[in-house]
Amino acid sequence: MRDLVAGIRARITVIATVVVIAVLGAAAIALATTQRSVLTDSVDEVLTRHAAEILQSWPYSAVDATIPGQGDDESFALLSDPGGKLLASTASPPELRTPPQPAAGSVTYTTVSDPSTGIQFRVRSERAGELVVQVGTPLDDVNDSVDALARGLAVSVPVTAALLALTVWFLVGRVLHPVEAIRAQVADIQGDTLDRRVPEPRTRDEIGRLAATMNGMLDRVQDASVRQRRFVDDASHELRTPLARIRTELEIDLAHPETADAARTTQRVLSEVLGLQQLVDDLLAMARSDRESEPPSATPVDLDDIVFTVVDSLRASHPDVTIRTAGVSAARTYGSRAQLARVVTNVLDNARIHGRAPIDVTLHEHEERVVLTVTDSGPGIRPADAERVFNRFVRLDDARTPSASNTGLGLSIVRSILTVHRGTIAIDTTHAPGASFVVTLPLCRD
Template sequence: MSRWWPESARRSTALAAVLLSVAVFALGWWGIREFVSVQLSRDAVRSTRAQLDRVADAYRLGALDSAVLSGDAQFEVVADDGRAVVHSTQLSRLDPAWRPLPPAPVGAPDGWTTTTTEALHPGTHPQWREYRTYTVVGTVVDNVPAALVEPTGRTGSTVAEGLAPSTSGAHYRLTVYLFVLPWDTLNTLKLFDETLAVFVPVAVLLTALVAWLAAGRALRPVEAIRRELAEVSASQLGRRVPVPRSRDEIARLANTTNATLDRLQHTHEQQERFVADASHELRSPLANLRTGLEVALAHPERADWPAVAERSLLDVGRLHRITADLLQLAVDPGGVARVPVDLADVVREQVAERSAGSGKPAVRSFVDGPAVVLGEPVQLERLLRNLLDNAVRHASSAVTVTVGHHAGTVVLEVLDDGPGIPPAERERVFDRFARLDDARTRDAGGSGLGLTLAREIARRHGGSLVVADSATGACLLVRLPAEGA
């Protein structure tokens, strides 16, 4: 930012408005002045040419007394030989060294007209403002009798001044010139300039004031948003910025800011849960592992080292499962790629893998054709694996997996014949490390995060996971959007 340009948005807006208004008013002033000047100059030329026509008609009619001009008129009548017949005293007064204008070209007919320019040189005359270039209009009057011309070289305020009786029968061709006087134009332009010299500064000041007030009013919600954001901290992520009632860009900014704060709060809470869950749940297996090893090392000669290693391996496995589940829950799903996945194939693979074991509840599947969804294959496999692990741990003899379709969704049902889940606990089982009071308490084989992670994966894929009613055992029901639905 330039050193002379203010950093404040309000001041910048007001200054920009002032500069823009100055530029607009200056251009408007100049443009209107030029337009008025051209129009007034054209009117002055037309008026002067009308006076010239009256003087020419007076010569033709022989009635010069009718050729009355104003007292400050500047005119000159020139004969074909270049002699000045008569010119106004104004010319002699304003330019003492005045020389006659040239006559019309030879052969120019009666009524021939011309427009030219001529500069006056006052010399030592005090009226220095008269040192200017004038527009001069001229016309030809032919066959003028000597009585309206002689004697030549006259000066006066009218073309008839100084005439003397003449008996000469000569006739002259005269070129009559009349200067276009700019006084009306100059006076009008002066009044125009004086008026705008007062109006423009007042208009610029009003523009600056309006811009200042409008910018202040527009930025007031921004300042409120800034103050509220300044109060947001790690311990006060629940604060939200005020949203103005208008539907302009600032309102959208406030809504976006609040949405960002929502995401930040969610992420912060997720991190806090992760830290709390990890510190809480990792403490027990780590303590067991350390205690077992310390006891064995304290009495190495009496320790059953294979049993110690086996117990330690179980604790390490539990630590591994808990860590993997916690990390999976902490993963941001925004970058997960979505590809077509046939959930029926995933079910067949998982069921075939578990059917190979012995001494465990039987796992059966019922698949109603392909069940394609859009998702991440590894996560969808993890969802089914967690549901099956949970069902197998609590089933008495059998687990049934069913895959079907309903209203544009793929429905996955995992049913066991275990003790079931009481209706009051059907939501709490999805909480992290939730413990039930009955037979479905978490055993040593689980991390306490399996159902939590399964629901999170379903949610990430636009679906849901709930505990449904069943005649026996627990029924976990997953609904995912079918491909193309």
């Protein structure tokens, strides 16, 4: 990012400098052109007055046919007839290639040069009746003034552009300084220092929003990293225990084959394998729920159909468990049918494993929510554990009946799925005896 910041700084400086040079250069050309035009127009006015004075003073005496000058030794005036015969002139007029005579009643302005001296003259030619008057004056003052302006601009424009480049370089560096600070901080963040954050400037501009966004991203990365490490640690711990029991059973039989009971060992290993299978299924479900942070499609789902389907399946696999569904009424919500079926299954399994029959299931609509309640008649849950029971790998074995099929993930998976579905799950601590789990979901009225 350091190269990126330096590149941005250089590009902005170069672009700003080029633009300013182009603008100032165009302004300088326009200024010099305007000055020349204004000064030339002033010269033309002087020549117009001089020509008018010559025509008013005509005819001159035959003895002296010299036209009085303008007070400028290099200015000149020529008076001739349409045929080109010189009638009068100022003393010692320059040797110029005078422009052609104008048409009757017309006036022309031209710029000619003296080939011997190189001096430029502004010449006004006018035909008034049978007279042609041509007056001219050197453009030295005009050229000197424009040249002086051009020399000044030739110095001031580069100097101004250089000062601007330095100013832009400094200001852009100040503006991008927080970006460099962000870059340096991000470069130092490693996998074990995800708790560090980039500095946020006090300004609420784009850089401030960039820093806030990056800190938000770091929050999410840290949260994901913590959850991943916790998941790996918990999963490895939970998988190690049943594997250790399986290994112990097999090693004992190998060490003492005379006392080994193959049927008993097979039954115990099968029980552990089934527990491992359930744990792996729950771990995969938990991993999927961690990845799925976007809400599911707004597909209407008949939650009562899911409840009856799950209850029928549970009755078929556990005919000794009494599940009462008299309080289940029609209700619809939004989401994934498969995931919502997992929610109902896990909550009912939790009541079956840890509670005692009968299990009462109710479903009804309340305001803009669908409320599912699963109540058992077991030992219940202490209010102090009402929130902790939803954590991963938590087992309240001292308060509820332990079971080999309990992985400690079922209720955590339920909460993860419901969070994505904009739903909730909580324990009604006022219910006794037994535990009462209350699930709420958005109501669908389509």
